[in-house]
Amino acid sequence: MKAAVLETPQGLEYLKIREIEEKGSVGKIRIKVIQTGINPVDYNLIHGKIIYGINPIPHIPGTECYGTALSSGHSIREGDSVIVYPRLYDGTCDFCLDGHEELCINGGLFGVNTNGSYAEEIYVDERNVYRVSGIDKDLAGSIPVGGLTAYHAIKRTRPREGESILVYGASGNTGIWAVQIAKSMGLKVIAVSGKSWISEYGADKVYRIDEIPEDLKTEIVMNSLGGSVFADSLHHIQRGGRIVTFGIYNGKESTLDLSRVYSSEISIFGTTGGSRDDMNDILKLARTGKIRMPVEKRFDLKDIREAMTQFKSKSTGRIVIEPTNA
Numbered sequence: 001m002k003a004a005v006l007e008t009p010q011g012l013e014y015l016k017i018r019e020i021e022e023k024g025s026v027g028k029i030r031i032k033v034i035q036t037g038i039n040p041v042d043y044n045l046i047h048g049k050i051i052y053g054i055n056p057i058p059h060i061p062g063t064e065c066y067g068t069a070l071s072s073g074h075s076i077r078e079g080d081s082v083i084v085y086p087r088l089y090d091g092t093c094d095f096c097l098d099g100h101e102e103l104c105i106n107g108g109l110f111g112v113n114t115n116g117s118y119a120e121e122i123y124v125d126e127r128n129v130y131r132v133s134g135i136d137k138d139l140a141g142s143i144p145v146g147g148l149t150a151y152h153a154i155k156r157t158r159p160r161e162g163e164s165i166l167v168y169g170a171s172g173n174t175g176i177w178a179v180q181i182a183k184s185m186g187l188k189v190i191a192v193s194g195k196s197w198i199s200e201y202g203a204d205k206v207y208r209i210d211e212i213p214e215d216l217k218t219e220i221v222m223n224s225l226g227g228s229v230f231a232d233s234l235h236h237i238q239r240g241g242r243i244v245t246f247g248i249y250n251g252k253e254s255t256l257d258l259s260r261v262y263s264s265e266i267s268i269f270g271t272t273g274g275s276r277d278d279m280n281d282i283l284k285l286a287r288t289g290k291i292r293m294p295v296e297k298r299f300d301l302k303d304i305r306e307a308m309t310q311f312k313s314k315s316t317g318r319i320v321i322e323p324t325n326a
């Protein structure tokens with residue numbers, strides 16, 4: 001079977017389609033990969049800008065996977081439509097036992113600390129495989145990273161119905177999910193985006209980043225853009241409000257006005273991915289049929305370099321790779 005193999009994490013020219021042989025083992029489900037997404041983590045991994053250790057090298061990237069089970073396990077049956085929960089976890093440390101697999105001390109990320117899904121077929125531990133029958137392919141394909149991360153982040157701020165949330169990067173994979181999740185929780189959603197189409201996904205108001213009204217204040221801010229954009233957004237949090245981050249899109253360093261943080265009693269939350277419970281919640285939400293995910297372009301596996309290049313200039317939806325036909 002074919003896979004996109006990164007010889008060394010130093011750029012797209014080292015990503016090559018190769019014929020490889022993968023073997024299964026006890027407890028693993030063989031999956032035919034129908035759709036695999038591109039996320040900043042995949043792009044950064046290929047370009048040597050990842051903060052976790054990559055394993056193995058040479059490496060098959062791909063953290064987000066939707067496919068069909070080609071083998072059966074305890075509960076997964078051959079033929080099931082499935083996605084992969086991307087957090088690696090031991091299930092035995094204090095964090096896992098407390099329902100926080102995303103913080104597992106022996107944990108990691110599928111596609112980073114293991115080979116991922118830029119391949120025609122993969123083998124995954126059954127406990128990381130979730131059935132998604134009845135969920136649209138493009139939506140299901142965006143759950144493992146985009147949906148899970150956005151849900152966990154918003155949940156961490158303990159939103160209350162009627163509150164307002166300011167979502168930065170609203171047209172991205174996490175942003176589109178965040179807008180719709182927040183709406184489903186009864187929040188007023190203000191999107192920060194250069195794309196006005198995000199209002200079709202439930203945003204009550206959309207502002208370009210340089211046009212946010214000076215006096216706009218919300219109870220919750222979701223900002224994974226990092227750098228100075230993170231610091232600027234403190235200005236838009238109401239007294240007693242909360243800000244959540246899970247990314248450093250524009251840089252990991254930010255200079256904060258701490259007097260504003262303490263005098264307005266602002267809480268800052270960091271989150272990463274989500275737990276297995278979050279995964280079940282997001283699947284329930286996806287099954288309501290009320291969430292949508294736009295795809296701008298689908299690429300064959302052989303065109304993965306072109307897909308990666310296009311990822312940086314996407315403007316109407318996701319860029320996905322479809323290694324095999326449904």
Ligand SMILES: NC(=O)c1ccc[n+]([C@@H]2O[C@H](COP(=O)([O-])OP(=O)(O)OC[C@H]3O[C@@H](n4cnc5c(N)ncnc54)[C@H](OP(=O)(O)O)[C@@H]3O)[C@@H](O)[C@H]2O)c1
Nearest residue numbers: 040149169170171172173174193194224247248249272273
């Ligand atoms: N820790 C985790 O578990 C985790 C999981 C997922 C993602 N992340 C991180 O979260 C961040 C967002 O991920 P994503 O998947 O949503 O990314 P994405 O799909 O690439 O979207 C990022 C969005 O950010 C906005 N943007 C980009 N540059 C900007 C700038 N200079 N100023 C203002 N807005 C800008 C754009 O939206 P507009 O055109 O709408 O402005 C863009 O669509 C990344 O840093 C990613 O690594 C972390």
Ligand SMILES: [Zn+2]
Nearest residue numbers: 090093096104
């Ligand atoms: Zn653990």
